[in-house]
Amino acid sequence: MLERLVEKEQNGEDFDKEAACSYLSHITGRTFEETHDAVLKFEQSSNSNSLFHIIYHLGKLAIDERNHQLDREISFSATLRERVGHHVYGELWATRIKQVLYDNGLIERPLHVISANLHSVVNTIYGFQLLGLKDFEGVEKVALDISMKTKGHKAKEILHYAQKNGFIDLPDLSGTNIGVQLIDTAKMSHSHLLPGVPLPENEADRPVIFVMDYAFGEQAYECFDELLKPFEVNGESIPLHVASASIMGKAGILEGNKGDLMIPNAHVFEGTADNYPFENVLKGEDFTGYGLGVYEGPMITVLGTSLQNKDVLRYFMESSWKAAGLEMEGAHYQKAIQSASKIRHSISADIKVLYAYYASDNPLETGSTLASGALGMEGVRPTYLITYKILEKIFS
Numbered sequence: 001m002l003e004r005l006v007e008k009e010q011n012g013e014d015f016d017k018e019a020a021c022s023y024l025s026h027i028t029g030r031t032f033e034e035t036h037d038a039v040l041k042f043e044q045s046s047n048s049n050s051l052f053h054i055i056y057h058l059g060k061l062a063i064d065e066r067n068h069q070l071d072r073e074i075s076f077s078a079t080l081r082e083r084v085g086h087h088v089y090g091e092l093w094a095t096r097i098k099q100v101l102y103d104n105g106l107i108e109r110p111l112h113v114i115s116a117n118l119h120s121v122v123n124t125i126y127g128f129q130l131l132g133l134k135d136f137e138g139v140e141k142v143a144l145d146i147s148m149k150t151k152g153h154k155a156k157e158i159l160h161y162a163q164k165n166g167f168i169d170l171p172d173l174s175g176t177n178i179g180v181q182l183i184d185t186a187k188m189s190h191s192h193l194l195p196g197v198p199l200p201e202n203e204a205d206r207p208v209i210f211v212m213d214y215a216f217g218e219q220a221y222e223c224f225d226e227l228l229k230p231f232e233v234n235g236e237s238i239p240l241h242v243a244s245a246s247i248m249g250k251a252g253i254l255e256g257n258k259g260d261l262m263i264p265n266a267h268v269f270e271g272t273a274d275n276y277p278f279e280n281v282l283k284g285e286d287f288t289g290y291g292l293g294v295y296e297g298p299m300i301t302v303l304g305t306s307l308q309n310k311d312v313l314r315y316f317m318e319s320s321w322k323a324a325g326l327e328m329e330g331a332h333y334q335k336a337i338q339s340a341s342k343i344r345h346s347i348s349a350d351i352k353v354l355y356a357y358y359a360s361d362n363p364l365e366t367g368s369t370l371a372s373g374a375l376g377m378e379g380v381r382p383t384y385l386i387t388y389k390i391l392e393k394i395f396s
Contacts, residue, residue, distance in 0.1 A: 002027065006056045020052055027055060090222035092174035097182075098231040098240070100170060101208070106184060107231060110207040110241050112394050115220070115333065116248040118179055119146075120387040121211045125183065126162040127154065129190040136290075136388050143384045147377060165189055176215075178223060183209040194388070197395050207243065207395075214249065217304075220329040224336035228347050244281075244352035244394045245337055248386045251299065251327035253359035254317040259378045260293035261386070262357040267330040268321065270302045276334040281354045281393050290385055297324035299357065301331035313364055327357055354390050358382035 002023045008015040017039070025035040035051075042051040064070060101107045114121060120143070127133060127142045131154065145153040159167075166187030170180040185199050186206040192198050200206050215223055224245075230237040253260055263284050266277040275298075284296045300316050300323050316323040337353060340346045358379065 002052065002056050003060070006052050009050060009052060024052060024055055027059065087222045087226055089175045090219070090226040093172065093176045093178060093223055094226035094229070095231075096174065097170065097180055097210075097227065099233075100168065100182065101240075102231060102233060102238070104168070104182075104184070106182070106208045107238055108241060109186075110205070110243045111210055112207055112244045112246070113210045113212070113227070113242060114246045114248070114390060115212050115215065115329075116246075116387065116390075117383065118181060118211065118213050120248075120383050121209065121391070122162055122167060122181060122183070123155075123158055124384060124387050124391065125193060125209075126158045126165065126167070128194055129165070129188065129192075130154070130158055130161040134195055136385065139388060140381060140384050143380050144377065147380050176219065176223060177213075178215055178219075179213045181211040183211070185209065193395055194391055197392055199395075215329055215332075217328045218332055221332035221336050224333055225339070228336060228340035229344075230346055239346055242347045242351055244354060245333070246354040246390045246394065247330065247333050247356075248383075248390065249327055249329060249357045250360040251325045251357035252361050252363045253295065253325045254313060254323060254362070254364060256293045256295055256359055257362060258359050259382050260295065260359045261287050261382055262299065262324040262359065263287070263294065263296045264299040264324060264330065264355050264357070265296065266298040267301050267334050268298050268316075268323070269331040270300055270326075274331060274335075276331055276338065278334060278338075278353050278355075281352050282356050282389060286389050286393070287356075287385065290381070292382060292385070295324040297322045299324060299330050299355075300326040302326045302328055304328070310364060317364075325357060325359065326363070330355065352394060354393060356386045356390070358386060 002020065005015045005020045005023070018036075021032060021036045021039055024039070025032045028035065030038075039051045042048055042054075048054075065072060098107065101111075123143055123146065124139050127139055131138075131142065133139055133142065142154055142158075144150075146155045162183075163169075166184035168182040168184070170182065172179050184206075185193065185208070186203040188199065188206075190199075212223070228240065228242065230239040232238075251262055253262060256262075263280060263282055263286075265280055266275060268275045284294045287294045298321060300321075313326065315321075316326070334353075337351065341349050341351050359382075360379075
């Protein structure tokens with residue numbers, strides 16, 4: 001039915017767009033309203049085919065490939081392979097960061113690396129210090145006000161206070177699109193990082209918190225691998241004193257709902273024999289009592305969300321793998337951490353590793369995929385709870 005409508009569209013004939021949207025919504029598993037809105041967006045662009053055309057030909061191509069056994073091979077140019085292999089952008093990114101650490105006299109201080117968003121760490125730490133918050137619920141209330149843009153929210157005040165108390169913002173200049181924040185705890189006017197979490201009295205022992213925005217897939221390995229190498233300056237090799245590496249991410253949960261938490265004990269790389277067991281400092285019991293579902297087990301690092309297959313996902317969940325969920329970066333991060341700490345010895349072998357994910361979707365439920373939109377307000381509690389627990393654990 002969609003084929004006949006696409007033929008009419010190509011011939012410039014009139015057709016029933018509501019009927020076409022209905023057919024399209026069935027094929028894509030979306031609601032009629034979402035499909036209709038998407039069709040209108042494509043119509044407003046003069047540089048693309050209609051959404052009817054695109055979806056129809058994707059489906060037609062898949063059917064023809066299956067019926068006629070026409071496998072498709074995707075190859076990469078020699079130039080792209082060379083660039084990826086040499087970590088061009090990751091090296092530029094990491095070198096600039098280490099130069100800033102060196103220029104500010106922070107290169108030899110204890111360093112805690114956190115891969116997360118660029119709002120929850122600064123709002124949690126400086127929100128507590130500026131506003132005198134007493135517990136996590138206080139932090140969550142401030143975060144909700146900021147997220148909802150409630151009148152009188154404290155986002156600007158927190159940022160202004162942070163900039164006077166050790167906060168350094170490093171927007172990306174390398175092309176990785178991964179922004180970075182540095183927090184020098186020695187310049188804080190407060191003696192506690194969080195309630196019940198005191199900072200070392202000696203300023204030389206006070207750590208630097210390094211927050212980086214989410215990496216994407218293989219990019220996580222490239223950036224982390226380059227970051228964990230010693231800094232070469234004036235003929236001297238200066239190793240980073242990385243005390244911990246914390247990864248907070250969004251992931252697809254296999255048993256649970258949006259907003260629930262996954263605490264992994266291993267990463268399994270889909271389509272390979274690679275798997276990375278590790279001792280996670282974060283435990284499931286750290287998150288009990290907050291009204292969120294908590295699931296522990298291996299995480300599957302997938303090649304891409306477009307390759308999600310329900311039979312494969314059920315196999316990972318129900319077989320002896322007992323997977324909690326799937327994401328796209330964990331194995332890449334852990335590969336870089338293990339090679340740097342266990343093989344290259346460029347960082348301490350005793351590095352603390354903390355991983356926690358919150359569920360952005362459940363790919364085994366129809367209509368609940370990564371494409372179904374942001375978490376919205378229901379994402380504030382898991383995001384800030386994971387941030388709060390990471391900060392508690394790395395300084396305990």
